[in-house]
Amino acid sequence: MPGFDLQLLLHGQYHDWLVAGLLVSLKLAGITIACALPLAIVIALLRLAPYRALQWIGTGYVELIRNVPLIAHLLFWYFGAPELLPDALKERLYAGSYEFVAAAIGLTLYAAAFMAENxxxxxRAIPAVQFEAARALGLGFLPAMRRVVLPQALRVTVPPLLSxxxxxxxxxxxxxxIGVGExxxxxxxxxxxxxHSVEAFGFVTAAYLAGSLALTAVATWIHRRWPVRTL
Incomplete structure (x- = not known):
């Protein structure tokens, strides 16, 4: 069994593999966050909509997604969903980098369900009188949410959204x-x-830890720069 080799992490083929995996992980996380947050806002508004049918859609989405393990979502989008497509299109998907696309879809839908609840x-933490005042000024449900309630709500939800x-x-x-090269x-x-298990998985552990700490620092800065103020 080889001993610890720091040079493995600094240069060479294995270093290139690990760095490439880090870049794929960052790309996957960035795309997922960018897509999940807007979707989460839509789902949250559906759950609070004045129409029962829209509430059912939002609630159904959250309950369906949250109560199924993430691995099952990824396996469905990679193996299951393409089976519903014509053979020619399915072959084109698998000929490309569909595993990355499937992972992005699964992670986006999964994360959006949890973010929507946050x-x-x-x-709901914003005083109802603000929404009522906006409606009294002639704003509809969506304009009142977009201009008055959501800007404050998103600040309130910074800590749970960070999590x-x-x-x-x-x-x-x-x-x-599903074979994504992260x-x-x-x-x-x-x-x-x-x-070289220690070096390889030590690199992965350090990368995930550094990413988490960096996100925490950014959220702390945002919270201090724009503190929550509600009437």
Whole structure:
């Protein structure tokens, strides 16, 4: 069994694998966050909509997504969903980098369900009189939410949304089960090829920890820069 080799993390083929995995993880997390947050806002508004049918849609989405493990979502989007398509289109998907697309879809839908509940709680934390005042001024449901309630609610939800973003950043590791070349996948390649488990998985651990701490620092700065003020 080889001993600890710091040079493995500094240069060479295995270093390139790990760095490539880090970049894929960052790309996957960035795309997912950018897509999940707007979707979460829509779902939260559906759950608070004045129409029962829209509430059912929002509630159904949240309950369906949250009560199924993330790995099942990823496996469905990679193996299950393409089976519903014509064979020619399915072959084109698998010929490309569909595993990354499937992971992004699964992670986006999964994260949005949890973020939607955080945003809905933040909206409910804003005094109802503000929404009522906006409606009294002639604003409809969506304009009142967009101009008055949501800007305050999003500030209130910074801490719980941060927690979800950190969870999402760590959840990108699950994408290895469908062959996405992120950090865990590349670390497993290094371990298989060179038996340098400590170096490979130590790199992955440090990268996930650094990402989580960086997100925490950003959220803390945002909270101090724009503190929550409600009437």
């Amino acid at each position: 945003i809905r709680s933040g909206i 979800q973003v950190i969870i999402l950043w760590n959840d990108t590791s699950v994408a290895t089960v 950090m865990m996948y590349q670390a497993a390649r290094v371990e298989t090829a060179a038996f």
